[in-house]
Amino acid sequence: MILALAGGVGGARLAQGLALALPxxxxxxxxxxxxxxxxxxxxxxxxxDTVMYTLARLHNTEQxxxxxxxxxxxxxxLARVGGETxxxxxxxxxxxxxxRTRRVRACxxxxxxxxxxxxxxxxxxxxxxxxxxxxxTRVTTDEGELDFQDYFVRRRCEPxxxxxxxxxxxxxxxxxxxxxxxxxxxxxxxxxxxSNPWLSVAxxxxxxxxxxxxxxxxxPVVAVSPIIAGRAVKGPARKIMNELGAGKDTAGIVAHxxxxxxxxxxxxxxxxxxxxxxxxxxxxxATETLMSTPxxxxxxxxxxxxxxxxxxxx
Amino acid sequence: MILALAGGVGGARLAQGLALALPxxxxxxxxxxxxxxxxxxxxxxxxxDTVMYTLARLHNTEQxxxxxxxxxxxxxxLARVGGETxxxxxxxxxxxxxxRTRRVRACxxxxxxxxxxxxxxxxxxxxxxxxxxxxxTRVTTDEGELDFQDYFVRRRCEPxxxxxxxxxxxxxxxxxxxxxxxxxxxxxxxxxxxSNPWLSVAxxxxxxxxxxxxxxxxxPVVAVSPIIAGRAVKGPARKIMNELGAGKDTAGIVAHxxxxxxxxxxxxxxxxxxxxxxxxxxxxxATETLMSTPxxxxxxxxxxxxxxxxxxxx
Numbered sequence: 228m229i230l231a232l233a234g235g236v237g238g239a240r241l242a243q244g245l246a247l248a249l250p251x252x253x254x255x256x257x258x259x260x261x262x263x264x265x266x267x268x269x270x271x272x273x274x275x276d277t278v279m280y281t282l283a284r285l286h287n288t289e290q291x292x293x294x295x296x297x298x299x300x301x302x303x304x305l306a307r308v309g310g311e312t313x314x315x316x317x318x319x320x321x322x323x324x325x326x327r328t329r330r331v332r333a334c335x336x337x338x339x340x341x342x343x344x345x346x347x348x349x350x351x352x353x354x355x356x357x358x359x360x361x362x363x364t365r366v367t368t369d370e371g372e373l374d375f376q377d378y379f380v381r382r383r384c385e386p387x388x389x390x391x392x393x394x395x396x397x398x399x400x401x402x403x404x405x406x407x408x409x410x411x412x413x414x415x416x417x418x419x420x421x422s423n424p425w426l427s428v429a430x431x432x433x434x435x436x437x438x439x440x441x442x443x444x445x446x447p448v449v450a451v452s453p454i455i456a457g458r459a460v461k462g463p464a465r466k467i468m469n470e471l472g473a474g475k476d477t478a479g480i481v482a483h484x485x486x487x488x489x490x491x492x493x494x495x496x497x498x499x500x501x502x503x504x505x506x507x508x509x510x511x512x513a514t515e516t517l518m519s520t521p522x523x524x525x526x527x528x529x530x531x532x533x534x535x536x537x538x539x540x541x
Numbered sequence: 542m543i544l545a546l547a548g549g550v551g552g553a554r555l556a557q558g559l560a561l562a563l564p565x566x567x568x569x570x571x572x573x574x575x576x577x578x579x580x581x582x583x584x585x586x587x588x589x590d591t592v593m594y595t596l597a598r599l600h601n602t603e604q605x606x607x608x609x610x611x612x613x614x615x616x617x618x619l620a621r622v623g624g625e626t627x628x629x630x631x632x633x634x635x636x637x638x639x640x641r642t643r644r645v646r647a648c649x650x651x652x653x654x655x656x657x658x659x660x661x662x663x664x665x666x667x668x669x670x671x672x673x674x675x676x677x678t679r680v681t682t683d684e685g686e687l688d689f690q691d692y693f694v695r696r697r698c699e700p701x702x703x704x705x706x707x708x709x710x711x712x713x714x715x716x717x718x719x720x721x722x723x724x725x726x727x728x729x730x731x732x733x734x735x736s737n738p739w740l741s742v743a744x745x746x747x748x749x750x751x752x753x754x755x756x757x758x759x760x761p762v763v764a765v766s767p768i769i770a771g772r773a774v775k776g777p778a779r780k781i782m783n784e785l786g787a788g789k790d791t792a793g794i795v796a797h798x799x800x801x802x803x804x805x806x807x808x809x810x811x812x813x814x815x816x817x818x819x820x821x822x823x824x825x826x827a828t829e830t831l832m833s834t835p836x837x838x839x840x841x842x843x844x845x846x847x848x849x850x851x852x853x854x855x
Binding site: 305 | 581582583611612614615616617618619621622623624631632633634635636637639640642643646657658661662
């Protein structure tokens with residue numbers, strides 16, 4: 228079984244590619260829940276939904292989140308009665324939050340709810356929240372400490388990041404199905420998707436059992452760099468690298484993950500970095516990493532899987 | 542100040558007529574909250590919304606509830622993820638429930654929330670929940686005891702009613718603004734709207750302070766019969782009358798309210814009942830009571846107000 232660690236859009240796209248490359252019994256997509264929050268009394272799981280909608284081919288490709296062909300009558304009406312509208316919830320998307328919230332309150336686990344939603348959306352590959360327990364990314368900025376969505380959506384990542392922590396991560400267990408898989412030794416490769424390393428992947432790796440799995444020497448780990456020629460495809464990764472003094476290109480990302488990763492998939496545009504990454508002890512594969520279509524995502528997934536195969540053969 | 546006691550559609554229509562006949566400082570619309578319930582984790586107040594939407598001229602006239610031009614994408618998506626769809630919530634309507642729920646949880650009172658919503662919908666007349674406390678209509682049927690909406694919407698009023706009670710009513714106080722108005726002696730007339738006497742008006746009258754006000758001799762009370770020629774314009778009033786042995790026409794309604802009412806507005810079609818109602822000690826005014834347009838509602842409101850004037854002159 229291959230584990231893919233995924234967050235938002237970039238993660239969802241590579242997850243789609245991996246789901247095209249591997250049958251359901253060979254892939255398990257582990258999704259960040261550090262972005263989850265309570266909003267309008269609803270439990271919102273933005274990354275789970277982005278992955279689920281993308282695999283169901285229901286996602287809004289232009290917007291990067293939410294559903295294609297969405298309508299916004301709820302949001303317009305909410306503005307009229309003075310509700311909070313900084314976090315946009317489409318009319319159809321809202322149903323997922325309402326029903327998830329109902330089930331969470333009825334003490335169903337997030338992983339069971341997600342599995343059921345996926346079944347209803349005809350998503351056959353396993354999409355598993357990293358943990359069923361409460362884990363919340365909090366951002367220390369030059370304007371104080373902020374809840375993740377306050378930083379990310381309400382403040383549009385404007386405050387400069389001084390640090391991050393992942394509330395609840397230390398005490399969190401992986402979701403039961405994930406724990407079983409790990410304990411049974413069923414994981415034979417890990418792909419870290421090109422999601423934001425600090426905002427999307429770090430909350431997953433902050434869960435001790437998942438960190439041990441990735442840090443351990445038993446399972447090869449391939450990461451796909453989210454940075455192409457010194458730029459993030461989407462989102463604040465580059466801005467955050469600046470703020471944290473974490474470099475300005477893929478070399479900074481490589482340094483950030485350090486010994487957690489065994490092999491790197493980098494973009495053709497970063498080929499010049501290849502030799503230095505290899506000399507630091509990594510296997511490197513350069514290819515096209517921009518996933519503008521499912522075909523591109525499939526090709527990138529195959530590249531990552533081939534690198535995993537190489538590493539297994541070491 | 543005239544108090545109008547109102548429930549669903551019939552009540553909302555006469556409330557609209559009264560709002561056309563009287564300036565905001567002369568009318569206070571007291572609305573049933575016995576229909577309120579928690580659904581999908583939301584606090585839903587069907588009668589308040591029907592009155593508010595009707596006064597705002599945003600109501601769906603064909604459907605009898607909800608907003609005109611409503612969309613149903615939330616509901617369709619909820620069905621897809623396996624949520625409960627027996628109680629239909631439109632995309633725009635939903636915003637009112639979500640924002641109301643947020644404020645109720647933040648310990649704002651239902652009457653304050655309603656006043657704010659009305660302001661935002663440009664409703665100038667006071668729409669006041671009968672109480673800010675919890676009051677829930679429960680229906681004893683031949684199939685056991687049911688929550689109101691389980692009976693009314695989910696079971697479409699099919700079980701036969703054996704009895705009703707109004708949970709929380711005995712301990713309920715009228716909303717603060719209403720209490721003040723009553724205590725200051727500012728009420729100089731009461732109109733019981735042609736809402737269902739058992740389902741819409743009884744929960745209001747089950748609040749001790751409101752019952753005392755209506756039963757007392759100080760303030761004249763006019764009621765508009767919800768039955769025309771032995772039929773309810775809408776809803777299960779006739780079916781319930783049968784089940785409770787409460788007669789089969791406006792005479793049964795008159796008997797039901799008994800000494801609470803001083804004057805009756807009945808339909809022209811029930812003119813034959815006029816003499817017997819008068820001989821029982823009531824003032825009676827027969828007119829067109831079907832409110833198919835706001836003009837009809839205004840005419841009926843004026844008739845009810847003229848009867849109140851007559852009673853004041855007694």
